[in-house]
Amino acid sequence: MPATATKNHPSKSLSALAEPLFRRYFLASSLSTMGTWITRFLLGWIAWDLSHAALWVGIASALMLLPSFVLSPLFGVVSDRVSPRNGLLVTLSSQAVLAAVAGLVMHYGWFSLTWLLSMTLLLGSISAAHQPLRLALIPRLVSRDALPGTIGLSAIMFNLSRILGPAAAGALLSSASAASAFLASSLLFAGAFTALLRVRGIRGAQQATRSSVLEQLGEGLRFARRSPLIRLILLFTLVNGILGRTVIELLPAVSGRLLEGNATTLATLTAAAGAGSICGGLLLTRYRSDDQALLHMVLISLAASSLVLAPIYWASGIWSVGAIVLLLAMATTMAGTGCQALAQLQVSDEFRGRVLSLWAVATMAAPALGSFGMGALADIFGFVPVLLSFAALSLAASYGLYRGHKRLMLTNRQEI
Secondary structure (H helix, E strand, C coil), X not given: CXXXXXXXXXXXXXXXXHCHHHHHHHHHHHHHHHHHHHHHHHHHHHXXXXXXXXXXXXXXXXXXXXXXXXXXXXXXXXXXXXXXXXXXXXXXXXXXXXXXXXXXXXXCCCCCHHHHHHHHHHHHHHHHHXXXXXXXXXXXXCCCCCHHHHHHHHHHHHHHHHHHHHHHHHHHHHHCCHHHHHHHHHHHHHHHHHHHHCCCCCCCCCCCCCCCHHHHHHHHHHHHHHCHHHHHHHHHHHXXXXXXXXXXXXXXXXXXXXXXXXXXXXXHHHHXXXXXXXXXXXXXXXXXXXXXHHHHHHHHHHHHHHHCCHHHHCCCCXXXXXXXHHHHHHHHHHHHHHHHHHHHHHCCCCXXXXXXXXXXXXXXXXXXXXXHHHHHHHHHHCHHHHHHHHHHHHHHHHHHHHHHHHHHHHHHHHHC
């Protein structure tokens, strides 16, 4: 059955780290996330080092992202058909091998743009499989009440790795070589593989199926379409990504246009965004599996992410803009992770991979679309008017979606 109970069942502990299986998984996830950020940083740096052209850096980034749009829903079906833990063992070993091959190619001086584009496309394809498998596994490791805290901890670890991974890669580039940095990444993935081997006794697919992958994908889409709350979660995710995550993605332009800053200015704003995301993850760890409380938290966070941009009209220094970025990242993280927690709580294991893969695609697609639109409009009208306009539209859209959901729920209760 879907996890849609209206009353919460008490659990022994709110902390996900109190659950042995999750502790073992968390170590594996921490190591693999660190390895992922080191690898991504290295591929981006090599793209610039080989070409000295922003175009090739953009192409490399796009090739890492593109497979997720195409393949994630299909791998969502796969994660509902197999043991997610066993699937993750395959993706982790693949990432370890890919990083080791990249290190060897760098060591022997064979690296070229052809190698680079091939490896970025392979990494993107592996990531497209890894994400739905990871999302399908987490609810099988913890109790229902601990699930929001689990997602909050994962967000904290992700954002710490996003800061520490590139820093570690940069240090290895300065003190050793790119080949050594790739080797370190490969060892991290191998360590994650070893840690995940200790996560045993996880149930796999609930039942065998003779349906094709495309048929099951269609079933997942119909399940999401028939659930008003799932539809609302996906729409909230799009709204959150188009506003909050877009601003974070455009921090280089924000730094240059609003502050006329340099690399240090951008680093400060990036650190503020990372700190805000970590705070948002910490706050989510205090929530239990209360659907209404989480839904209200998401709505409040979306409103906060819109309202916190209002002072941008008067902000003129790095500290005032940094404070806005910190609060925006915190609210955006709470809204995004809250949507993920709600989706996890609403979906049964039978459809979990397929529905959560749709959430993952929405999470990635919204900032991509928002960055294009906001960047283009900012070049014409300036950043401040565009930011305030996006904030107002986001606030109105969030309120309208929530009111529409409430009316639908009231109509359904009256019909019953």
